[in-house]
Each structure stands twice: as structure tokens, then as C-alpha cells.
Amino acid sequence: MEHKAYWALKFLNFDEAASREQRRLQLLELEEMRLTAYESSRLYKERVKAYHDKKLLKKNFQPVQQVLLFNSRLKLFPGKLKSKWSRPFTINKVRPYGAVELCNPC
Known part of the structure; x- marks a missing residue:
């Protein structure tokens, strides 16, 4: 049974160091996507806040009003x-x- 597993791994060209490096790159890519999404969300919130703040009207209240x-x-x-x-x-x-x-x- 071990012999078949060895040939299956060899057939798939399983290289532990290469797969470790590939996994590390995937994790870095995932982290980069997360940071990009966070930055995009922050920029969107800033734009929406600026839009709503622009629509606010300044009110001047007087006593007895x-x-x-x-x-x-x-x-x-x-x-x-x-x-x-x-x-x-x-x-x-x-x-x-x-x-x-x-x-x-x-």
C-alpha cells in the first residue's frame, strides 16, 4: 500500500518545499485581498459621509422660535x-x- 502512495505522490510531482511556498504565496495573496477590501470599504464610507454632510443644511435658531x-x-x-x-x-x-x-x- 505504501508503494502505491509513493508512486501517486511521484506521479503528482509532490514537492513539499514547493507546495509550502505555494501555500505561503496564497496566504499572502489572501491577506492582500483582505487589506484591499478594507481600504475600499473605508474610502466608500468616507465618500458617503462627505455626500451626506454636503446635503446638511445649516440652521440658525433664534430665541423664542x-x-x-x-x-x-x-x-x-x-x-x-x-x-x-x-x-x-x-x-x-x-x-x-x-x-x-x-x-x-x-
């Missing part, structure tokens, strides 16, 4: 229609960098 509050953490349950927008609030004070103080609805 009424605004709706958007609750982004609200989870909608299936079958329930609940708005993510809260009742109108009045702006009390506008702080630097876009922060605003709200007071209870009038």
Missing part, C-alpha cells in the same frame, strides 16, 4: 404608529456651536 424635537432613539414597535417628533418647544437660549436650551411648550 418654536421647534420640533426629533427623538432618534425612539424604537417603533410593529403595528404602532408613533411619531419620532415631539411637540413644539420654544427656544430659550442659543449657545455657541449650535447648542440650544429648550423650555416647555407654551
Whole structure:
């Protein structure tokens, strides 16, 4: 039985060093493909973020102006229609960098 295995390996030209080197090259290729995919994904995310940031409109709020509050953490349950927008609030004070103080609805 051993004799047949030897001839089968010889027939396939099985060289341990060559196969080891081939496997190492395949692993390097796989790593290169993974890094390329990671870089491609990062570039795509940057482009999408830049696109969405470009679409944002700058809002200048003034005291006594009424605004709706958007609750982004609200989870909608299936079958329930609940708005993510809260009742109108009045702006009390506008702080630097876009922060605003709200007071209870009038």
C-alpha cells in the first residue's frame, strides 16, 4: 500500500518545499485581498459621509422660535404608529456651536 502512495505522490510531482511556498504565496495573496477590501470599504464610507454632510443644511435658531424635537432613539414597535417628533418647544437660549436650551411648550 505504501508503494502505491509513493508512486501517486511521484506521479503528482509532490514537492513539499514547493507546495509550502505555494501555500505561503496564497496566504499572502489572501491577506492582500483582505487589506484591499478594507481600504475600499473605508474610502466608500468616507465618500458617503462627505455626500451626506454636503446635503446638511445649516440652521440658525433664534430665541423664542418654536421647534420640533426629533427623538432618534425612539424604537417603533410593529403595528404602532408613533411619531419620532415631539411637540413644539420654544427656544430659550442659543449657545455657541449650535447648542440650544429648550423650555416647555407654551
